Amino acid sequence: MFAGATAIVIAVITVDRLSAGAASVLLGPLDDQTILSASMLVASLALVAGLWNVSPPTWMLPFKILGLLGAVVAVLGAGAFTLFSIDVSRTTLIEGGCDTGYVVVERTLLFGSKGTVYQQEGLFIASPMGRTSADDAHEPFAEGDYTVTTTDGTLTIEYGVDRGGPTATLSLPAIVDRVPSCGYAPTGLDTRPGSTEPTTPTEVLTPTSVDAAIDQLLDDSLAATAGTPVDASGTAIDASTAERSLVPCVDGSGVQHHVDLQFRTDDNATSVAQILGVWDGAGYEPDRAMQEDIRYSETGPVARLTMRDTTSIDGFVRMTITSACVPAQ
Incomplete structure (x- = not known):
């Protein structure tokens, strides 16, 4: 056993x-x-x-x-x-009575709930594509309190944050080249009092705009470290010296701009905390998994930061920054 x-x-x-x-x-x-x-x-x-x-x-x-x-x-x-x-629920994400290829796993904790949207890649493997949150132990997807619309290859999900209260939206790439399974019961947002507040138009992301966003956050992050960050050779690093790479989006419809850094500072633990504080101040959501500190955004041009302090192993801090999906040039 x-x-x-x-x-x-x-x-x-x-x-x-x-x-x-x-x-x-x-x-x-x-x-x-x-x-x-x-x-x-x-x-x-x-x-x-x-x-x-x-x-x-x-x-x-x-x-x-x-x-x-x-x-x-x-x-x-x-x-x-x-x-x-252990108290989790799994819901197939439905649009017009047909499945979208996504599932949502929701977990209730005290007075709130958290959800993760997955794209199933195999029998036991799935890719986390987005995160949701709600108040008062409300599980909007398990309770059918959401709507899904597809426009120009983008899946827009609007779900209730609270029963009869405000709503939030999440955008995902529509999964193509699949035959949907239909016959599901329709879903819809609960009736909500008053008028909804106007939403801000979704920013159209381009390779230039995500690079600029990465540069800004990287400059702010490195400026927040305890002392000057240096690489293995002792050379000071900044946003202009960071190597960029392109990784394909999960659905294959574009690419993500990726930065991978390894550096040391006068005080690595303090530097990690202060860098995370920069991302917190920029409105990113916190998370932690497998000894890595994570900051993520479901709507911003920069999608994810991961940090791992390996000072006790080799004296370095490892940081990766990944943009949202943009069209491949």
Whole structure:
């Protein structure tokens, strides 16, 4: 049991690491967070059972007791994490009674809820494409409180943030070259009092505009570090020296501009905190996964920042910045 649960944990982490966060395990309504927490709980319970049944020599009893205490603490931690992650729902995203190729996994926590929109890539693999949030434990997709419209290859999702309250929108690329499955019940926004506030027109992104946005955030980030950031050779770095690369969008309809930096500063921990503060101040949403700090935006020209402090390993900070999808030139 311990070996099986450990193998599952390793497999889930491997998928995330090999894809640089672009893919994750999704098994029915169980996303990687749920699978990891449940597997860790099973592995911890198996460890407790194994240690309990061991009959060591007398001189090793203190080590057995310490091992049992550590395993019990692990069980309690994994159990609490599982308790808060197991209550999930999975909803097929519907437009006009037909599926769009996307699914939404929602999780309620205290007085709010969080959702992740996935594109299923295989039997157990899916790509996270967007995130949603709602208030008062409202799960808009599970409750059918949303609408989907497709215009010029873009899927626009409007969903209720609160029951009968304000709404929010999320735009995703329409998935082409597939035959939709139809016959689903229609969805629609609940009746909401008063008039809706005018929405700001969606900015048309171009390679030039996303590069400018990356440069601005990169300049602000490097300016916030403790001391001058330098590369492995000790040379100072800035936005103009950062190497750019192009990676294909998940749906293949465009590219994302990608910057990958490795640097050290006078105080790496302080620098990471201050860089994250820059992105927080710019309105980016926080997240953390696999020992990486993440900042993301569902609507901005820069889609994602990931930071990993590996000072204890090699003395460096690793930072990646990825733009939203833009047409390939």
